[in-house]
Structures are given as structure tokens and as C-alpha cells.
Amino acid sequence: MSKLGDDATTATRTLRTMWQIRRFEEAVDDLFARGLMHGTMHLSIGQEASATGTCFALRDDDAITSTHRGHGHCIAKGADLERMMAELLAKETGYCRGRGGSMHIADVATGNLGANGIVAGGIPIAAGAGLAYQLQGLDRVVVSFFGDGAANEGAFHEAVNLAAIWKLPVIFLCENNKYGMSFSTEKSFAIENIADRAVGYGIPGVTVDGNDVEAVNEVVAAAVERARNGEGPTLVESVTYRWKGHSKSDKNLYRTKEEISEWRDRDPIIRFERSVVERGVLDQAAIDAVRAQATEDIRTAVRAANAAPDARPDDLLEAVFAPATA
């Protein structure tokens, strides 16, 4: 099977997506700091390979459920950057007309069944979408992204068990970024690898270096193939790290500067760049061009989103229920 860095076209696409995620989140961080964006947000800077490697193993008609830290998942699944930014800026042109915000971007038409503000909230939803595909006789799959913290929620257990007994086409993608807010996985788990939990459900469990976009892609592609063949779900643990705090209020009091710095040295994007340069797939000029392009993509999105009309409170009651009811 070919890797994401084997040819220039795929390598460029992979790199551009990862840089878009990074630049998008840097822009979000900046907009918040300047008081131009409101609410809260959770950044996945440092985790770009996990989102990209996973979504690049999917077809357009496959689905994902995402998390509070979901900007990367949305972008990698092909979301429109302008509509995403508009959603975060509470604009009418956003994916949910600005009513969902950072934690609830959903684009059901393209298979993004929604980010979710409830930790583990999306896991049973993914099982349900998988059941729908199975009942419809489609060969589509669903990836459910969730974090290490979610693996300790009851909904995780219920959903993985349901998917296992019904052999649902679901990939449970645990992004282990080492902390549930401030609580380290060393304290919240008595097992070494979260993927080991798969044994308890009778499904395969794989732990992968989540900062290696090609490794993530290969592992997920294998799980996807298994799911498409009707062999059921896989639990994938993608080990990664968030450089930024849990949310905008986090002062990083629970981890050391050295630890953060050590993980920054393992930057998944730089790592992929070095690899493709060493392999002679892209040269430095091509890489610089991708970076510049991604930066421009985000600037364009921010400009367009800023110019869009604000979400209004006057029709807030409108969408609580469906328009026509029995």
C-alpha cells in the first residue's frame, strides 16, 4: 500500500491540510486573544497528523463524529474553511448559522456528523450511523474521534460493545494526547495502552504514533478495510500531544515546560516535511509554497468570515423544533 509521502501530489495535499489546521487554529488563538472571537475553543495544535492521517484513509461518503477539539477533524474531512471560521465567529454563513460555534460544527451532507461538547457524546452516535449503513447495505464506514478522557466515560463502553456485538463498520479513534484537561493518563488509566481495552470487547486494538501521519494513515486504512468487509470495529489509539492548554483558560499548571518543549520537538508537520525531503518527494521550495498557500487559505477564510453578517437573536426560537409537526 502506498504511503501519504510516496508521491508529490499526495504529499502536497497531506502537508497542505496539516498546515491549514495549524494556521486555522493559530488564527483562532489570535482572534480570541484580541477579543474578536467569543465563547471558548480547544486547540489541537500538535495533533494535526492524527486528524489528517485518519481522514485521508476515508472516502468522501464515509462519516466522522468529532469532539470539542475538532477543528482538525473537520478540516481534514474536507470542511470549507470560510464556513468553519464563520461558525466560530458566530456568523450567519457558518455551518450552523453561528449557533453551534467551535464545539458543534456539523456538516452532515459531507459526512461530518458533528463535533460534540459532551466528552464521549459522539461515540454512540457513530455506532448508530454505522448501524444505519449496515442496515442499508452500504459499504461506508464511520470514524468516531474521541480523546483519552472519553475512554473512561460510560458511553464509550456502551457504544464499543454495541459495535462489537453487531460488527458495525466503525473505527473508534482515540486521540490520546496524555491529558484529560489537567488529569494525566498515567493517573486516569491503570493500563499502559488504551488500545488494550479492545480485548475486553473482542475487537482488535492498535496503538500508533499519532505524530506520524503516514503511520496513522496505514493503521486506519487497515481498520477501514476490515470495517468495509463486514468484520466489525477496531479501536485505534493515536498517541499524540496538544501543545496548547485544554481551553483558553488553561495556564498549563499541571505539566512542565520541558515536557511541552520535548513534544514540540516532535512536531508532526516538520517531521513529515523532513521525511518527504529526505525521500526526494518534495524539495524545500515546494514545501515553502505549501506553507504560504495554507497561510493564504486561512487569511482568505478569516477575511470572508469577518465580512459575513452576524448571527441574530431575533429568530433564535425558530429552529428549536422542526417547522411542520404532527
Add this chain to the structure above:
Amino acid sequence: MSKITLAKGLNAGLRKAMEDDPKVLVMGEDVGKLGGVFRITDGLQKDFGEDRVIDSPLAESGILGTAVGLAMRGYRPVCEIQFDGFVYPAYDQIVSQVAKIHFRSQGKVKMPIVIRIPFGGGIGAVEHHSESPEAQFAHTPGLKVVACSNPVDGYWMIQQAIKCDDPVVFLEPKRQYHADKAELDETRTLADADPLFSSRVVREGTDLTLLAYGPMVKTCLASAEAAAQDGQSIEVIDLRTLSPLDMGPVLASVRKTGRAVVTHEAHVNLGMGSEIAARITEECFYNLEAPVLRVGGFDTPYPPSRIEEEWLPDLDRVLDAVDRSLAY
């Protein structure tokens, strides 16, 4: 015409809904071969197959979460919660996901999910098996909440709830499941039935309005009958819908009688009666001859079965409130 129980009415209604729309699925614990603890889904798996009547493990959060994913992909899941008190593990999914997704997506994603809950006491069960959690759902924007009280309503209302594009919490008075029979006219159609979100006067009167839903409708009708022997003319309204409330018939009745007593099995404190009393007071202040009174369960967890008859509001407690209101 045939005589049916509430259990049969619901079963026949579910069957009809499944025949009419292949996207309707039934999910829950023991709903398949067993036909559910109360046999409401009896025979459905045999006739519609395991893909449409899905036995799930004991996982209420998983059932509701799975229903959300199914609804997102075009299905109309009907989830059975085995007993009222078992709904709490699914409460997070219902309140945080089911109720909010239509709003969150600004209408792009509909949630046509029916959550069937056998509710209320009087069957000699215990806490978790006899509770009335309706106010907790009625308090949640994005959910619709209805309660049937009789076999014929059961047959029509379950079909209407399944056709509804919004999530409906469908409350079934479990002590009525096999209690009484009523005539069902199968030649009527869904279009002839009263709208799902409407209240109905079930006994006319002029002196006082008794409001009830679910299991208390029968109690209130019996109370009105007993009061009639003392010369009191009591109007009884079956509320049927708890969210949205259909206040039209209620306000019209109170404007006529000047007195209202709201009844339910649920605890009085912050129960449905509190909201209804507030709305009557706001709209009918100058018509009222007495404060709106509430009759309900005591503010305790549901008691052991040996003393549930003392705990549950009955004919005597309703008549006592009627007397107090009339004496005011």
C-alpha cells in the same frame, strides 16, 4: 370495531407505523422475542425481522446515542426504555444530544426519535419501576412530551409521535396497560384523530376543572363521578400533551368554572402542576374563585410497594382538593 387494551393499542399502533414506513425501527432491551417486559412490542420482531426490531444490551445511553446516529442517517427509531427509572443513564444523550441537535444544526438535522417510557406506579413495583419523570423532560427545550391515558389514544398517539419530525418522549401509564378495554374503530384514519399536541375535555362540568394526564385521568373521572353524587359538577380535562402544553381548552374551562385542581402522580414540588397553575393564574386571574390547587405524589423517593397506595394520589386526595377549592 374491536375491543382493545392500552397494551394492544400501542402494539397495533407500532405495527401500523412500521408497515407504513420502512424507516421506522424499534430498539430496546428485551423488545425482540420477549416482546418487552410489558409485551408492548409482542410479535413485532417475528413479523418485521431482527433488523427492524433490535434487541440491545443493557445500555440505555448506547441505545439513545445509537438512535441519534440512526436518525442522522434517515431512520425513525422508536426506543423503549424498560422502566421509567432506567431512563437516567440515557438522560445525558436525551438532554445533551437528542434535544439540541435540531437547534444546533439550525434545522439541517432532524431528530425524529420516539422515546417510549412506561411510567407511574400502582403495579406493586418499587422505586426505579414506578416513577414519573415527565417534568424533567418537559423542562428541556427541544423535546416534546406526551402521555396517553387510554387504549384508543395509545393507538393513534404512538403513530402520530412516530410521524413527528421532533423527538417525542412518549409516556405510557403502565398500570393501565392491561386494565381496561375500549372500542377501536379501525375504519378511521390518522387524519381523523385529534392532533397529537392537543388537550381534550373528557367530562363536562360547571363547578370546577380537574386536570390530569396518563394514569390520573381514570382517577379524576372516578372522582368527578363521586362528586356528582354530592351535586358537584366537575369538568375533567385529559392534558395528553405536556410539552408543548395545549392551554386553550384548559383556560376556556377555567374561565367557565373559576376553579382548577391539577393532578399527577409525580411529586408536587416543581411538577407539571406548578407550571400549569402559573399559566392559569396569569391568564385567568380575574376568573378564579380559588387558588389553583395541586394534587400529586409526596416529595419523597417512590416508596416500597406495601405503602404505595398511601403515597399515590387517589380518589380521596383528589376529592379533598376539590372540596377545599369549592369551599374557598
